[in-house]
Amino acid sequence: MEESEKSSTENDPARPWQSYNTVYTIAKAGMEGVDKEKVQRIVYEMSKGSKYFENEEKKEVYMKQKIESMRAQLAKLTAVDISRYQKFADKRIVELEATRDLSRIWLHVDMDAFYAAVETLSDPSLKGKPMAVGSMSMISTANYEARKFGVRAAMPGFIARKLCPKLIFVPTDFKKYTYYSDLTRQVFQRYDPNFLAASLDEAYLDITNFCNEKGMTGAEVAEELRESVHKETGLTCSAGVAPNRLLAKVCSDINKPNGQFVLPNERMAVMTFISSLPIRKIGGIGKVTENILKGIFGITTCEEMLQKSNFICALFSRTSADFFLSVGLGLGRTDTPQVTQRKSMSNERTFSPTDDEALFLQKLVDLSENLASDLKKEGLCGRTLTLKLKTSCFEVRTRAVTLPDNICSSEDILKHATKLLKAELPASLRLMGLRMSHFNESKKGVASDPKQRTLSNFIVTEDASGRVSESNIYDDNTLSIDRETSFSSDAHAPCESFDFMDTHQMLDVDPTDKRHGRDEAETGVDNHDVVRDAANPPYPIGAGEVVVRDSSPGLLEETSLDLLGRVVSCTDEEPASLLNPKEPFFWLNDYQCSVCGIELPPSFVEERQEHFDFHLAERLQDEESNNLNRVLKPKQRFTHKDQVSESRQRKKQKASPSDGKHIPIDMFFAKTSQNF
DNA sequence: GGGAGAATTGCTG
DNA sequence: TTCCACAGCAATTCTCCC
The missing domain is CATH 3.40.1170.60 (MutS, DNA mismatch repair protein, domain I)
Structure with a gap:
């Protein structure tokens, strides 16, 4: 058409x-x-009419707004601007062209309808249906x-x-797929011992050495490899042979299923191939990027990336523009990247939409336990915990906290996750997830900086000597040295990062795969336990309960509350130093702080607790430093923190798509720079 | 005001 | 009746400190 x-x-x-x-x-x-x-x-x-549909429509509207906004930007460009960007783009194209490497032969293998094919092998009656x-x-x-x-x-x-x-549904069985995937990898290994597994059913092989040693062409190797895979697994696959990984992946899709396509290692062949190639065929260009490029510049083929290079450079960031220009030139990665370390680990669960907070808490307990278990398997501890929520309207929210030290125990994860969740309630949700990142890092310098505080870090703890000190609620300074030395730095040393397609291979970690598997012995000790001990929260946390403190006058009890702040139990005793502030602290009319006058209603349990801790920490700090004359102006400080908190809350509300959030331009292209 | 780090969102496979 | 799970990364915005 x-x-x-x-x-x-x-x-x-x-x-x-x-x-x-x-x-x-x-x-x-x-x-x-x-x-x-x-x-x-x-x-x-x-x-x-579904919620999903409504959300998709919203997203569609945002995308159209973004396209209009960028079109407007484009229209503002003067002739001088355009000329300037053209010069810049031309220079960049020359620089990128200079990086072209036609010396390697890459082969991308993609199993045909892998899961379905495996299921058909298991149950031949499915064949043809x-x-x-x-x-x-x-x-x-x-x-x-x-x-x-x-x-x-x-x-x-x-x-x-x-x-x-008449569609037949077969439930997923990853054990089965992993088994067959291993069989295919045994074949791949014969052609490239350092092959890159992109997923269970995809791999990149640098067959340059194999071709040279055997005196075979890329086409012959692809043919032979596909035959071997079929012979040894009963499954068919498709292959693409090209000078780089980006092109090899495109090529493997051309003659699917059970076919192959070879792109010669010649610049002219590459340019001809890329000229009419639809941009959507490129890994990294999805629906949104395609629509944006088409909507703003009318770009539909890779060649047009070069034709519109000046506009691309004018509107996009350097990384995005470089990616688009590279696509136009048919450039891609040709190196074999080093093994890199996992950067995050997460798990999430979808459930029927509900506003049942008890259920949320149970889900959070499950997620925390699963995440802790997964972390333990790989000997990982992380500093940043991110809570992901999807509302019943399919709006996705994430809330994160970065801690001064690593955590990995389910108790710690649950404690921090619960705090994050509470700030979002009430809500109607259909998904909850937890992600841990910033693995095995420590942030002593910043975290221990007493000047750098957050609203929630005025918590008082007591060390082994009985000395009371201020520490961050997220910090466990007393054991931090042990914790740091308990890790093998080699085992977690950061490695060179590589592109998106390459990182995917790392996601499917196969313990038997020497390239991707992590030997748990590498970590030396059971870090999990070390950290769990170290990270004992200042206040004990019961399963399924959020422990906060009620600051009733003269009687400071530890009280466990549910997510709504309802009292469910009273547990451990308070250290004496915390229970006996020299001056009474209470809520006037159960509403107003007796120290600074700030008003916090009884329902603001957590906020009142933090407020109390703040005053208490200040007092103890004063006592410790024998600087009782220091004027802390607590109200000002708290007010500031409070404003910060409120402003963040406002930001959160503002960020809701339903409130017309403006999506930043380059978020649409976040991924695009990773594939070449 | 600038820089660093954190928080948040979105895209992609 | 019903629209996944997971990971990496870029970009923007915000916050805090100097």
């Missing part, structure tokens, strides 16, 4: 589904002959028979069934 004709029908109000591209894409192999209009209509009708691996909620893979109906990965099962009523 001609472009003009296509765009006119896409705006047809009688066919609203034509602009709804949430799931369907022609980019997927095996879907070339699908009736796109029919599939789009069914997907649209099945989705219309439309089948999908997954559930009514989500499909992981569909076989080629199902793809003829428009069924594809990342599509909800209930829509897939509507598209193909």
Whole structure:
């Protein structure tokens, strides 16, 4: 269809589904002959009116606003600006061209409909029938028979069934897929001992040495490798051979399934190949980036990246622009990256939308335990804990806290996660997740800086000598040295980072894979236990409870509250030094702070506790430093912190898409710079 | 005001 | 009835300190 004709029908109000591209894409192999209009209509009708659909519409609106905004920026460029950017772009293109390396031969192997093929091997009766691996909620893979109906990965099962009523669902079985994946990797290893596994069903091989040693061409090696895979696993795969990884991946998709495509290591061949290649075929360019490039510049092919290079340089960041120009030149990575260390670990669970806070807490307990368990398996501890929430309207929120020291115990994770969650309640949620990052780092310098405080760090602890000292609620300074020395620095030394496609191989860590597996013995000791001891919270935390302190006048009890701040139990005794401040501290009329006068209603349990701790810490600090004459102006300081907290709250509310948040331009291109 | 670090969001596979 | 899980990374914004 001609472009003009296509765009006119896409705006047809009688066919609203034509602009709804949430799931369907022609980019997927095996879907070339699908009736796109029919599939789009069914997907649209099945989705219309749902919360998911509404959220997708919101996202669509933001994207259009962004395109308009960038178009406006573009329109403001003067002739002088354009000329200046053209010079800059030309220079950059020359510099990038100079990095071109045609000396390597890369092969990308992609197993055909891997999960579905494995399931068919296990149950041959599935052969020839439309089948999908997954559930009514989500499909992981569909076989080629199902793809003829428009069924594809990342599509909800209930829509897939509507598209193909005879569709057979098979639940995922990762043990099975891992087994077959290992078999394929045994083959890959023979061709490149340092191959890069991108996922269970994809790998990059540098076959340069193999070709030279055997006197074979890339095409011959690809042919032989595919035959070996089929012979040893019963599964078929497709291959792409090219001078770099980016192009090899594109090539492997061309003759799918069970085929291969070879791009010669010649500049002219590469430029010809890339000239008409749709940008969406490039790894790293997804729906959003495609729409932006098309919407602003009319770019649909890689070649056009170069034609619009001046505008690209004018509107995008250096990294994004470099990526786009590299795509236009057909450049990609040719090196074999070093093994890198995992940067984060997370787990998340989707559930039926609910506002049941008891359920949230239980989910948080489960997530904390799972995360702690996973961390322990790899001997990791982290400093930054991120809580991810998805509301029943599909709005995703993340809330993070960075601690001065590493944590990894489920108790610590739960403690901090609960704090993060409480600040978001009440809420109706459908997903909760926890992510740990900043592994095995320490931030002593900053954290121990008494001048650098946060609202929540005025907590008083007592060390082994009985000396009371101020420490951060997130800090466990007394054992920090032990903790630091308990790790093998080698085991966690940062390694050279590499591109996105390469990092993916690291995600599928195979303990038997010497390139990716981590020997737990590397870490030497059971760090988990060390840290758990070290990180004993100043106040004991009971499972499923958030422990806070009630600051009733003259009687400071430790009280366990649920997420709403309701009292559920009273537990441990308070250290004497904390229980006996020299001056009474209480809430006037159960509302107003007797020290600084700030008003905090009884329902602000956590805030009142922090406020109390703040005053107490100040007092003890004064006593310790024998500087009783120092005027702390607590009200000012607290007010400032309070304002900070409030401002953050306001920011959070503002950040809600429903409040019209403005998405930064380059967030659309966050990923794009990683693939070349 | 500038720099560093943290928090947050979004894209991508 | 029903739209995943996970990880990496870029960019922006905010906060705090000097």
